Amino acid sequence: MHISPLSVFRSSRLGFSPWMLAGVACILLVAMMGLSERSNERERAFMVRNLTDRAEALIWALEAGTRTGMRHAGLVLGLVPLLTETARQPGIVYMAVADTEGRILALSGTARDDRQEGVMLPEVAGEALELPLFSQVTDKPSWRMHRHADGSTVFEVYRTFAPLRRPYGQHGMSGRHGMGMHGMEMSQSGMSCMPGSAGGVVPAGAARPVVGVALVAFDAGPYEDALKRDVRNNLLWAALAAVLALAGVVSLSWVQHYRRWRRMLRTEVTRLRAEVARNERLAALGHLAAGVAHEIRNPLSTIKGVALYIAQRVPAGGREETAAKRMIDEVERLDRVVSSLLDFARPDDFTTAPACVGELIGTALRLAEADVQAKNIKVICDVPENFPQVCVNGERLTQALLNLVLNAVQAMEQGGTLRVRVRLTAEDMFSLEVSDNGPGIAPEARAAIFTPYFTTKPSGTGLGLAIVHRIAEGHGGSVRADNAPAGGAVFTLTLPVRGPVSKKARG
Numbered sequence: 001m002h003i004s005p006l007s008v009f010r011s012s013r014l015g016f017s018p019w020m021l022a023g024v025a026c027i028l029l030v031a032m033m034g035l036s037e038r039s040n041e042r043e044r045a046f047m048v049r050n051l052t053d054r055a056e057a058l059i060w061a062l063e064a065g066t067r068t069g070m071r072h073a074g075l076v077l078g079l080v081p082l083l084t085e086t087a088r089q090p091g092i093v094y095m096a097v098a099d100t101e102g103r104i105l106a107l108s109g110t111a112r113d114d115r116q117e118g119v120m121l122p123e124v125a126g127e128a129l130e131l132p133l134f135s136q137v138t139d140k141p142s143w144r145m146h147r148h149a150d151g152s153t154v155f156e157v158y159r160t161f162a163p164l165r166r167p168y169g170q171h172g173m174s175g176r177h178g179m180g181m182h183g184m185e186m187s188q189s190g191m192s193c194m195p196g197s198a199g200g201v202v203p204a205g206a207a208r209p210v211v212g213v214a215l216v217a218f219d220a221g222p223y224e225d226a227l228k229r230d231v232r233n234n235l236l237w238a239a240l241a242a243v244l245a246l247a248g249v250v251s252l253s254w255v256q257h258y259r260r261w262r263r264m265l266r267t268e269v270t271r272l273r274a275e276v277a278r279n280e281r282l283a284a285l286g287h288l289a290a291g292v293a294h295e296i297r298n299p300l301s302t303i304k305g306v307a308l309y310i311a312q313r314v315p316a317g318g319r320e321e322t323a324a325k326r327m328i329d330e331v332e333r334l335d336r337v338v339s340s341l342l343d344f345a346r347p348d349d350f351t352t353a354p355a356c357v358g359e360l361i362g363t364a365l366r367l368a369e370a371d372v373q374a375k376n377i378k379v380i381c382d383v384p385e386n387f388p389q390v391c392v393n394g395e396r397l398t399q400a401l402l403n404l405v406l407n408a409v410q411a412m413e414q415g416g417t418l419r420v421r422v423r424l425t426a427e428d429m430f431s432l433e434v435s436d437n438g439p440g441i442a443p444e445a446r447a448a449i450f451t452p453y454f455t456t457k458p459s460g461t462g463l464g465l466a467i468v469h470r471i472a473e474g475h476g477g478s479v480r481a482d483n484a485p486a487g488g489a490v491f492t493l494t495l496p497v498r499g500p501v502s503k504k505a506r507g
Helices: 005-013 018-069 075-086 175-181 221-313 319-344 357-367 369-374 394-411 464-474
Strands: 092-099 104-107 112-116 119-121 142-147 153-161 212-219 353-355 378-382 390-392 417-425 429-435 478-483 489-496
Touching: 018 075, 018 092, 018 142, 018 153, 018 212, 018 221, 075 092, 075 104, 092 153, 153 221, 221 319, 353 357, 353 394, 357 369, 357 378, 357 394, 357 417, 357 429, 369 394, 390 394, 390 489, 394 417, 394 429, 394 464, 394 489, 464 478, 464 489
Parallel strands: 378 417
Antiparallel strands: 092 104, 092 212, 112 119, 142 153, 153 212, 353 390, 417 429, 429 489, 478 489
8 A cells, every 4th residue: 555755744743633732731731720729728828827826926915915914004004005016016907805795995006986885986997897706706716808998908816815814823913903803893994804712813723714805907918919929920830831741742742653654654665665676677577578579479470370371281170280279379378478578568658538437347348258258257337327537548447457357257267247346435536346256366375466477377477467557556546456255356446537646746
């Protein structure tokens, strides 16, 4: 089967589907985006943990400072300046402490005091501060994101505020200092302080005296900007990784196809070299055969003439007449061999013209009619109606068909069915099939069946199928020999509809 290097290149280039490349790119992009999202989740979790730990430390420090300030100025008077000073650290928007009923005890920044039923209504960024319900607050820090009306976003961390969590007995809070905590009403806040034991000491093992809720609000803007930058960077790296991975896949594919192309090209070069060598041998053989044939034909004519003269002069039915007729038959056989040699030696370059395939098949069948009728062979010719004309050399194609028909007739010793079938194939080609129901082709003979002088018949010249092969190649086509599934041989001529391509166009 002929495979041109251009067709090999095209098949290797189109072997990797663009949809497959797009699918691989999408899979890689989705995978990298998933990894990017996981990285963003880790960054977000690290931010939450960092701010939560920082808020926890600030609340612990606020509780410790409150315990110290309560000895001298009471809870609220000591808490407000301490909270205000603590809230001045970088990144803190505001801090607040409220009692268990939601009343503000201290708030950093600005606050508006409406004194509605003794409740302070604070404002942060132009809107009222909303503290979490005390029932939702635990000893463990919780957090929430809150966006204000001005567009700013804060990260709020809150937990219970219990400055009296530790016992005060070791600090000696008795007498004048302890009286501030012993059943005393906090008039400035309206909150009753948790009573301690005698002398203001909270005994170890007692319930923790929770004052209320402490809240720390951080500016989330820098963290959100950092997360957005991380998202953009991760997406950029993901896209770059996907492109590199896709480039790797494409490179591997091209390497694979390049290797395949090289293997096929080596095979094609080997086939072309073998074909060139074969053509050179056949050309030399053809020139030699042409010279020998011309030298033999003239003496054969003389021998045949003498044999005919003797057959007419000797008595009928005698040994002399039998010898003369045998001589005539052998001369005719040699003449057929010489004619085959001359046909085989004819040049490949021949002109083509539009012709009707049906008429060429009919001519070949008429030339073989005597042999067909002698063996009582049934002929079936299958040519589609309105089959287009083809550009061929009518004389040479008729000769090829005649050789195939005679070969099929000779294969059917006891008669049978001869089929000739014509079909259009892909790429502007058409096929001519000549099949029989004889014994078929032996496996050991298939490889050399188109080789000159190869024959399996006692009286064969070995040039009939070689001539068919040469005519097929001259038309820019091919011939193939197969065995039919039901028995018999099938010879298929595949030729171009528009005639052979010129050598200039092939190059």
